[in-house]
Amino acid sequence: MQNLGIRVLFMGNNFARLLGGLWITIRISLIAVALSIVFGILLGMLMTVKNPITKALTKIYLEFIRIMPQLVLLFLVFFGLTKSFGINLSGEVSAVIVFTLWGTAEMGDLVRGALISIPKHQYESGAAIGLTKWQVYCYIIIPQILARLVPLAINLTTRMIKTTSLVALIGVVEVLKVAQQIIEANRYTVPDSALWIYGTIFFLYFFACWPISLVAKRLEKKWKTA
Amino acid sequence: MEDSIDEVNHMAEQSILLEAKNIVKDYGQGRVLDDVSLQIHKGEVIVLIGPSGCGKSTFLRCMNGLEQIQSGQIVLDGEVITEGKTDWPSVRQKIGMVFQNYELFPHKTVLDNVILGPVKVQGRDKKEVTKEAEKLLERVGLLEKKDAFPRQLSGGQKQRVAIVRALILKPEILLFDEVTAALDPEMVREVLDVILELAAEGYTMLIVTHEMQFAKAVADKIVFIDGGKIVESDTPEKFFTQPKTDRARRFLNTFIYEKETGGEKL
DSSP states (O other): OTTSGGGGGGSTTHHHHHHHHHHHHHHHHHHHHHHHHHHHHHHHHHHTOOOHHHHHHHHHHHHHHHHSOHHHHHHIIIIIHHHHHOOOOOHHHHHHHHHHHHHHHHHHHHHHHHHHHSOHHHHHHHHHTTOOHHHIIIIIIHHHHHHHHHHHHHHHHHHHHHHGGGGGGGTOOOHHHHHHHHHHHTTTTOTTHHHHHHHHHHHHHHHHHHHHHHHHHHHHHHHHHO | OHHHHHHHHHHHHHHEEEEEEEEEEEETTEEEEEEEEEEEETTOEEEEEOSTTSSHHHHHHHHTTSSOOSEEEEEETTEEOSSSSOOHHHHHHHEEEEOTTOOOOTTSOHHHHHHHIIIIISOOOHHHHHHHHHHHHHHTTOGGGTTSOGGGSOHHHHHHHHHHHHHTTOOSEEEEESTTTTSOHHHHHHHHHHHHHHHHTTOEEEEEOSOHHHHHHHOSEEEEEETTEEEEEEOHHHHHHSOSSHHHHHHHHHHHHHHHHHHHHO
């Protein structure tokens, strides 16, 4: 038992450190998702505008973000901004920015889809009682698409939590980075610690994302019948 | 002498609530409305009939700006509303509209559907509006459904709620766009009865319908539209018994034919 790598987990405050790392991961994801929902709704609304210039700009944004690997975006924001413009962002802030850019693109496309799925007559009957365009969105359209968006937003959250492992590469000490540090520190005393620590991380990610998926599934069911 | 004629003219103009002058509406290549003019006086009920695609619904939708017109004028209360930038939201509080597919807001209860307009658009007190909404819902026999969601209502009930939603804004004129076309036959009556009651109360209404018996009963004037033009307009008594034009006669005949086949099926 003494030679099992798992004992590394219980040395010092290693486990607490891993949980701390996980919290950073989740925090980045949650902030980015919250911002993505807000900006995504705005972007989605912009994407349904018939103006060709707006259409082209939003399309370019969407394609750009989708084609770029998130890692490249991270490097671009974290290193690029610092070197070229002297803007010094912490790794975590850079991560939030990049994940918000990405999430906004994803949400924007989802919102656009949800918006065009609302029958034209809903806009018209809102207009017919004297609501302005903005009021129609606020009181009629957005409340209806939110119900459809929540499951999708939750799905996006789990994808973000998984993708945040990339931020280790710009120096943010999230769960994966903590794991590497622990493994490095114990390389000679416990050579097989890698399996155990990464295995633990496997379960940490699982238990972070699984409940979220469950909630998403339940909400989807609940709102389908509604 | 001249003075008195002027006065008479002036009086007639004053009682005109809504007027369409030479309305032209194009959809892509096709012309849907071709120089359509119509005057609606206060308290008058005008029923627009005509074959599908003749432009009658489009005409209705132009009246409250849901469709843009290419030329012509719309005059409401003596004011040209189609000149410059129209403030449609405030015009639409005066011109209420009820749609074929009810279009209640599915995420709101019956009561919330009804009070949304007065509270958010007219900025009226929510309590007072709620009381009024309940009174109106009671009138159409739906007070006990006030906390229900639209999906829990039948088509006829939904349409009655939609009428209340338009009424509560206290519009000067109501537009009804084929409001029974999506209903099961046995529910048509309950909706038409509400409209008949409104007519008896003196509401000004512009109605598009395919229910000829109803049109006969409710209308002060029938306007027959075909090919984007007003072909004939007359009192219902005259229009249904002795139409002036051949086209109107043929149109009315199609309904007699439908009646016969309907009878055979029974």
